[in-house]
Amino acid sequence: MKILSRFWWILPIIFIAIYPFTLGGNSPYKSGVLIFVGIYIILAVSLDLLIGYCGQISIGHAAFFAVGAYTSGILTAKYGVHPMFAMLIGMLISTALAWATGRPVLALKEYYLAMATLAFNEIVITLIIGLEGFTGGASGLGDIPPFKIFGFSLVNHIHYYYFVWIIVFFIIAGSLAVVKSSFGRTLIAIHSDEPAARHFGIDSPRYKTRLFMLSSAFASIAGSLYAHYMGFIAPDDFGVISSVNIMVMLYLGGIGTIYGPILGATFMKILPEITYQFQDYELLINGIILIIVLVFMPKGIYGIILKAINRVLRKV
Amino acid sequence: MILSVNNLNAGYGRVHVLKDISIEVNEGEIVCLVGANGAGKSTLLKAISGIIPIMQGRVTFRNLDITNSRPNHIVKEGISHVPEGRQIFGSLTVRQNLLLGTYIRKMKKEEISRLFNFIYSLFPILEKRLYQKAGTMSGGEQQMLAIARGLMSQPKLLLLDEPSLGLAPLVVETILNVIQHLKSTGISILLVEQNVNAALEIADRAYIIETGRIITTGNSKELRENDEIKRCYLGM
Amino acid sequence: MKGSNDYILWVDNVIKTFEGIHALEHVSFGVKKGHIKALIGPNGAGKTTMLNAISGLLPPDSGSVYLNNQQIAGLTPDRIALLGLSRTFQLVRLFTINNATVLDNVLLGAHKHLNPSIFEAMFYRGRMKRKENEAKERALNLLKFVGLEGAEDALPGTLSFGNQRLLELARSLMTEPKLLLLDEPASGLNDAEVESFIKLLLAIRDKGITILIVEHNMKVVMKIADDIIVLDFGKKLAEGTPEEISKNQQVVEAYLGTQKNSCKVEK
Amino acid sequence: MNDVSHIIQFLFSGITTGSIYALIAVSLVIVYKASQLICFAQGEFFVFGALSMITLTSKGLPMPIAFFAAVFISVCIGSLIQQVLIKPIQGSSVGNLIVMTIAISLALRGLALIIWGRESYILNPYTKGEPLFVFGASLQIQVLWIVGITILVLLIIWYFFEKTSLGIAMRACAENPLGASLMGISVQKSALFAWAWGAGIGALAGAVVAPLLFIQYTSGVMPMIKGFIAMSIGGLGSIAGSVMAGFLLGLVESYTIGLISSKFSDTIVFALLMLVLIFRPNGLFSKS
Amino acid sequence: YAQAQKVYKIGGIFSLTGYLSWLGEYKKKAAELKVELINKAGGINGIPLQLISYDDTSSPEQASKVAQRLISKDNVVAMAGTASVPISGAVASMANRYKIPTIINSGYAVDTAKDPFLFNTSHKTDFAVVTAFRYFQKKGITKLALLMPIGPLGELGSNVARKYAQEYKITIVGEEKFDVKAPDVTSQLAKIRTMNPQAVFSFTTGEPAALIARNMEQLNLKVPFLVSHGNANPGFLKLVANINTEILVPSGKVMKPDALSDNDPTKKKILEFNKSHMEKYKEPANYFSAELADAIDLIVEGLKITKSADPVKLRDAIEGIKNYPAMQGVYTFTAKDHHGTKPDDMILLTIKQGKWEIPK
């Protein structure tokens, strides 16, 4: 029991590792679903850093997702840049954007902040659409080559699956390291009561901006992974609606826990793979399922699981 | 007897704070609750006014069982609770805050303006701040507002949780006088006050509460002579 | 005056106005090193506003504030905190999100020593842990010092009001301040608890920390203050030793009243 | 055709769009004022209002009756939602509640799809007649209806939240439910009322706007976002502010399209929005 | 693939929810009907056809997931559908990766070098524009203003219009953009009015097209208004029911079979399908129905030729189809051309008293 509570995280890793050959049945579709899950886990976890820990509500996370995807897409498809470099450049651009906008935007509070990030998301999207010569415009950008690493092209879906999940695990580990450190405690102080936090020497604008940069860099990585997997990207999938969807993943899973958003992203990405059979009723049923989860799990899916585990542990 | 609490148990979630509390307040009486930090005084007031659920026991107010009634119903019966932490409405003006005090009573215009004048006579500063947003007032001003708002509903029983908190000595005196004045108009008062000396001076009776239990009770004069109480609560 | 090394804090001609309310009008005073100075006055006199002006929460409209001869008016609270100033709030303001514990709150006071960065958090976890452990030890000692021993894993929201106050104090001490601003720290303590609180404040002063305290409890003020400044309607009404102030007719009329309750000079 | 008529046409166009944004913003503000919560289902109430009005009139009901019936239907839906879905999670974080409204909006959209299908519908204007022509610029009569009704609604709401004790009580409840219940205010009733109001005004917006727009089950998304924007520019919780901001947003859009660039008009509008937020962090019309 | 398949599975990708859902429904209905008809007629050499269709929620991401599901979970032999350029792009990327012949029907221009497995039964935007421009030339209309939606269709329409303007002696007097979700476009139209155009062209479908027509009427801008061929459906008729602007809609012949001469090779197929469509859905087939009917038809034709489900062979078989009369025209594919139709396969329609008419 004790070993389990210390090393439980090995179980999901084993599951992910053997999935393509067991449940996944070597099917590009099934590993594809999990690739999307992985990508959205990165998005949800990085947004959780921002919202769940630092309390900075953002409805513009998809903007950085888009920046990553488009930087990778344009550089590799049009200029033949190595995907690895393209991904790094995407991260740089995202981080730079976050750095530039961070101070003024994060000075805003709550709904105003939500609004400003929403506006930022729209600006990025309208620019992508407007600069069609460069970005492919609203029609989308195609011919994005598969990812390459050390001269080895990840065309095979299983190779790419492992590549994505290795990155996912690194990002989760990194995020956990950040929130469990004194840096994370600083974030919580800013979240609780920013003016009071400043009285303890916390330069909150700087901390918020730093975190914003980290979160954006993660989102950008997700974008690059997405672009190389899809082979084709279009602005439709990076709008405010996507940002809102990522936010829903957070709350659904349990905000401010890192693990919660992981569960939330998984749930949200797997749900349509199950409910598609309901056809015209799919939308209604998805809504109802969400409602049920929210009503019965006010602390999110993670909250319920934690509760169950605690109950079991107490019995043991 | 206007209020009686029998064997009351209450707390927060799994935290059991109050254990078998029984107290009484008679018509037109000032009763004081004395206890250390964290003893459960505020919790008791909250349980009476319905803010926290009661696990066990009964609360009766004027022969009406109000155990676990909703706070808004309890207010309607005539109990007004001036809570710890003030709970004023920061984004509303002082005037709007005060008017909300009369929310449950259908009052005539004249009566309301009479009440307002009464409030101004107690706390002149509130008249000056009438159209200021309550949230921007100083701590003491907010405390005055909270008390004034509690008075606006013209209760039969007033629960006061540390009314003198954050008030200047001069104003503390006023408050104590007001409490005595209210008593003379027939209002019963259950008072939690850290200024124990002063509180016992105006109270008829007192209960001493320690870690969620009533340990002693008696009239205030007796209690003020009690050595143990002198040492623990009066700092003498 | 401001050049004098005796004063850790010097407030010069400070003005603060809110939408027509003159909260502070041309207030000047100083706090001597190692002293306990009390700031008193009727409700709404501008005491909290003064603390806010000094700590940078709401900078003054005009005037200067010197901390150790350094102008701090207009600096952000974090800069001022780094210069050795710490404070508590009139209504306690603790960090409660994400189940932050009492210990977390106190550890936050060590922020300026830990000075965490993302890079360190991700790649130098060992070094960070070590610093953190040292801080933890200090935090536990401080909790013991203020009398909250054993409460370190509790959630701050479950503490009673008075204990929350003590926690705030511990958190402020954690920053190792040179000057401590306290806003009504004794409110909500009963007469007996006030006694031990007074001892605590004196112990803090004996650690070499200067204190500027706003308090309505005259027992505390008269017992511990080296000198007192009185504000009324945003203006300085009087300044002097406790004896002088308690005899000052203006102060008695505006603030103290008949003093039958608590105010006795016991020095 | 000359420059003046241009400028006036932009004005009219701005007023037309602005009136739509303003009404939605008002419905959002009401819910916000009464529960400190942005209700993402507001766009769906808009759609339900418009589509039920269209269906009812097509069934031969006279306009005014259809109008009130449409609003009433949404009021019922709103109240039901509050009772069944919001009440159980009352007291959880604002974020959770917002996500709940998102889920509700999904479900309502799904419901609308089942009821009305994928088609778009449009309603005949309330009153027949040629558009007004001023210096060669045209304005639809329906816009006058919208503006008139907006002003009326605005006055009623302003009066309700500033002058009636019930309105003030609802605001108090939103800010501090504990304090409010100690004043004898029923927190439950207040929340119920807020949803009923919000749903009603949302539906009303849909019903008056229906003659201008083609409406289908997904039509609620854009107005919701634009209403949200107007609300933030106007300063959350300020009714007059959001109405002004709604019209302002419409006007800025139409003049940027007309005078600067239609290709980048959205970029410009959103950039302006960000600037407004950054430099007037409490809304354009706030005092400080 | 050697084993005898009991059924040929075809994947359908339709936008059934989201902003494109009004059109996805037409496509899905037609595909289902066509499959039904083919099976009734005995399938392909006795092997029945099965349509497995999914909703792409009008999102490229979902479309690409759905495509993957069809390819690797359902093992379809071919796919059909998709409603917009980006969705087609996303599906194309999957179709090429897994080498599954896919017949899209949207404005996506198939470049056979990049998309060897893609075919398109939607008429090329070029044809629609040429059809309209021919009419303009006949009418002496030389000044055209563009009012293009922000989005893929707008980009496409604008590019193509500019490409052919010179050839048909048309000057583009100006171009404005609008947001398809905007409730009012009078600002743009007011600007256009100052350019004194003889016609306005907006390459857009559905609500925005109807909105522009209404706003044009309001502004007294009485010039012909050309829209995209995506409007050739009964839904659009309802939308513009009370609008008096003269609207021009390029279309396939499916919308006006009675106007076709009897020796038109497409007439027979159109009439047949129209009849069944009328029986099953109580409304005639429209442009979108024709696109899908043809898509299924072409796949079936390919299967008949190869007699196997091998996707590569199937692709080659479809590419080999020549002079094949169907509803959208007579298809002749080549290695370079995966659209297969010609400008002459289109006609221009206008609306008179709520009915489709051929403008004089």
Ligand SMILES: Nc1ncnc2c1ncn2[C@@H]1O[C@H](COP(=O)(O)OP(=O)(O)OP(=O)(O)O)[C@@H](O)[C@H]1O
């Ligand atoms: N929300 C809460 N959740 C859990 N425990 C609580 C909560 N509020 C108070 N407590 C606990 O209940 C006990 C009684 O608290 P209460 O506030 O009633 O004390 P009090 O006598 O009013 O003290 P004070 O004089 O400090 O106000 C304390 O031990 C406190 O820790």
Ligand SMILES: Nc1ncnc2c1ncn2[C@@H]1O[C@H](COP(=O)(O)OP(=O)(O)OP(=O)(O)O)[C@@H](O)[C@H]1O
């Ligand atoms: N943000 C603000 N906006 C408007 N007025 C304010 C604001 N903050 C404080 N005031 C006013 O300034 C005056 C001084 O307030 P301050 O909080 O400094 O008083 P105080 O001396 O601390 O009183 P107390 O002893 O009651 O805490 C008060 O009258 C208050 O109403």
Ligand SMILES: [Mg+2]
């Ligand atoms: Mg208490």
Ligand SMILES: [Mg+2]
């Ligand atoms: Mg104060």
